[in-house]
Amino acid sequence: MRQSSPDLQTNNTMASFRPNITFFIVLSLCIQVCFVFFLNLPSAPTSFQTAQSTSPSTQKKPHLGDGCYHVFLDVGSNIGVHGRFLFEPDKFPESKSSVAMFAEEFGATRDNRDFCVFAFEPNPKFAKRQFELESVYKSMGWRYYFIFAGASNKDGNCTFYHDHMKDAEIELGFSAVAKKTVYGGDAWPTIVPVIRLSKWIQHEIRDRKIPIDPIIRHKNGPQVIMKLDVEGLEYRIFPDLLTTGALCETVNLVMGEFHYSPAYKNFFPMNLTSDGKNVLETWLYALPIAGFFTRLVEISENCITRISLQDDESYVSDPIEYPAPLSQRDRKE
Numbered sequence: 360m361r362q363s364s365p366d367l368q369t370n371n372t373m374a375s376f377r378p379n380i381t382f383f384i385v386l387s388l389c390i391q392v393c394f395v396f397f398l399n400l401p402s403a404p405t406s407f408q409t410a411q412s413t414s415p416s417t418q419k420k421p422h423l424g425d426g427c428y429h430v431f432l433d434v435g436s437n438i439g440v441h442g443r444f445l446f447e448p449d450k451f452p453e454s455k456s457s458v459a460m461f462a463e464e465f466g467a468t469r470d471n472r473d474f475c476v477f478a479f480e481p482n483p484k485f486a487k488r489q490f491e492l493e494s495v496y497k498s499m500g501w502r503y504y505f506i507f508a509g510a511s512n513k514d515g516n517c518t519f520y521h522d523h524m525k526d527a528e529i530e531l532g533f534s535a536v537a538k539k540t541v542y543g544g545d546a547w548p549t550i551v552p553v554i555r556l557s558k559w560i561q562h563e564i565r566d567r568k569i570p571i572d573p574i575i576r577h578k579n580g581p582q583v584i585m586k587l588d589v590e591g592l593e594y595r596i597f598p599d600l601l602t603t604g605a606l607c608e609t610v611n612l613v614m615g616e617f618h619y620s621p622a623y624k625n626f627f628p629m630n631l632t633s634d635g636k637n638v639l640e641t642w643l644y645a646l647p648i649a650g651f652f653t654r655l656v657e658i659s660e661n662c663i664t665r666i667s668l669q670d671d672e673s674y675v676s677d678p679i680e681y682p683a684p685l686s687q688r689d690r691k692e
Contacts, residue, residue, distance in 0.1 A: 367415070397538070422567045422568070423477070424475060424477075426570060427569070429474045429475070429581055429583070430475050430477070430581075431476045431477070431583075431586075432564070432583070432610075433476060433477065433478040433479065433586050434479045434510045434586060434588070434589060434615075435480065435586070435587065435589040436479060438488050438675075439677075441586055442476040445465075445471075446455060446474070448462065448511070451673070453673055454671060456671045457673075460614060461670070464489040464584055465580060470575050472501070472574055473574050474501070476504065478503065479509065483534040484521075484530060493505045506554070508553055508554045510553065511553035511596060512555060512556075514553050516552055517552075518535065519548070519549050520533070520534055520549075521549065522539075533684065536591035556600065556605070557599045558603070558605070560605045561608075584611060585610050586613075587616075588616050591614075591626045593616075606656070606664050607656070607661065611664065612666075613664060614668070615651075615668065616670040617669060619645035619649050623642055627645075628640045629645070
């Protein structure tokens with residue numbers, strides 16, 4: 360029996376298919392039903408931009424400086440006495456320079472509620488005192504924030520050295536560079552967290568939300584003052600502040616100290632970079648570098664920063680009593 364080829368069978372089948380008007384009507388109805396169905400599906404983002412805008416990760420993070428009109432950065436704050444110079448100037452008439460400088464920069468008449476103080480201090484000896492001060496000022500309605508960390512040019516952990524005896528109540532030198540005590544012996548080490556100061560300033564202070572209606576409006580607008588006394592780490596921090604723009608864009612005045620005298624011979628030799636390839640052998644080499652940094656700021660026309668190298672170490676033990684909230688003062692009277 361002769362069989363037909365598959366191609367011939369297919370052709371015969373196709374030949375037997377003859378669409379008519381009923382077929383086209385049914386097809387049209389199916390298309391309409393499907394169209395209505397898809398129109399009623401739940402809506403979804405129509406583009407990547409729409410989906411991205413609803414993502415929590417794209418929302419702006421708050422800044423620690425939000426709501427602060429004026430800012431004082433106390434970098435290397437020790438027991439926090441400079442914050443007290445700002446908030447309670449009348450109690451410290453023998454301040455060497457800071458009380459007068461605050462009056463000059465912020466005005467003699469001011470309201471503490473316009474200010475925020477951020478106190479950086481890595482020494483564990485002073486943490487209890489700093490938290491106490493923060494709590495007392497909070498009860499007064501004043502914003503004093505203790506940051507239990509050192510300042511550096513990198514985030515992470517760093518070994519600091521105590522340059523006094525372990526039981527000493529007063530300790531002015533807690534440094535990442537001084538491995539010898541002021542008495543000549545080996546300093547005892549402590550590992551502490553450090554913050555890259557330039558990036559912190561840019562995010563938390565430069566980009567903060569500044570109140571448009573301060574209690575007392577300053578003639579020159581909101582001001583940022585920084586005290587920098589970091590026991591040798593200024594030679595690492597300052598280049599980073601300059602090259603990132605964090606200093607010149609944000610800080611109106613820097614006061615503090617560059618360590619470049621024979622009194623700080625225990626700081627040297629000093630590594631300027633973490634890889635140990637750039638070393639200051641003696642304090643004599645530190646002097647021209649400090650001069651270069653300050654001069655560079657002075658001649659930069661687009662830099663808002665001024666530098667005043669006044670190191671005020673008056674009231675280092677701070678025997679002055681803490682303030683009391685108004686209700687407590689009324690009870691005493």
